[in-house]
Amino acid sequence: MTKSNLIKTSLTCFLALNLAHSNLNASYLNLDKSSHKTIQEQNLKKYLALCDDIVQLHSYYSLIMLKEQDFFKLKNTENIQEKQRLRKYLKELDKVISTAKKRIDLKQDQSLKKADLKVYYSSIALKNILESLLDNDFMNLMGGFETSILKDFDIIEFGKGVEEANKALRA
Numbered sequence: 001m002t003k004s005n006l007i008k009t010s011l012t013c014f015l016a017l018n019l020a021h022s023n024l025n026a027s028y029l030n031l032d033k034s035s036h037k038t039i040q041e042q043n044l045k046k047y048l049a050l051c052d053d054i055v056q057l058h059s060y061y062s063l064i065m066l067k068e069q070d071f072f073k074l075k076n077t078e079n080i081q082e083k084q085r086l087r088k089y090l091k092e093l094d095k096v097i098s099t100a101k102k103r104i105d106l107k108q109d110q111s112l113k114k115a116d117l118k119v120y121y122s123s124i125a126l127k128n129i130l131e132s133l134l135d136n137d138f139m140n141l142m143g144g145f146e147t148s149i150l151k152d153f154d155i156i157e158f159g160k161g162v163e164e165a166n167k168a169l170r171a
Contacts, residue, residue, distance in 0.1 A: 028054060028096060028119065044111070051115035054096075058122035059155040062129050066153075069144040072133045086130055093130075097123045121159030128162045 028050060071079065100120035104113055132138050132145070149158075 028099065044109075048111065048115050051119050055118045055122040055155065058126045059153070062126050062155055062158075063150065063153060065129055065133055066145050066147070066150055069133055069139075072139055072144070083134055086134060090127060090130055090134075093123050093127045097127065118156055121163065122155045123159070124162050125155045125159035128159075 072083070097120060100116045100123060103116040104120060106113075129145070138144075
């Protein structure tokens, strides 16, 4: 299998799983109308499992994107279509980040807050990775991410680092 075919296969798998991920994000966003108290009363275990699933998929997507980042350097029709899909997905991530932030600010149940923090940081990390890979200037100048970050990759810690860097830039 050539490298080009391998990249296409990996990205095809990513996009196939994107549907499942979008469904998870939609489930998370639909709960936006509920308070933490309502969530707790309805089914705490299901909510925590939903949050864990989102974090796991964010981590998986991040690893795929980092591993196959050379695809984003290509300039072909297929690449342009994939980039457009990912830009749409970034809008969905913005909604998840906003919802998670609102829930964190409620400061109610600690287990819910921890779950929402994980969703928040993993969403920030994935968004940063996707935005960087979609940024032609970044890819041309830096050549992409250093692949050494793939070893022992922790999406929560990566997201915390991105949040810290963003705060420093705003200051």
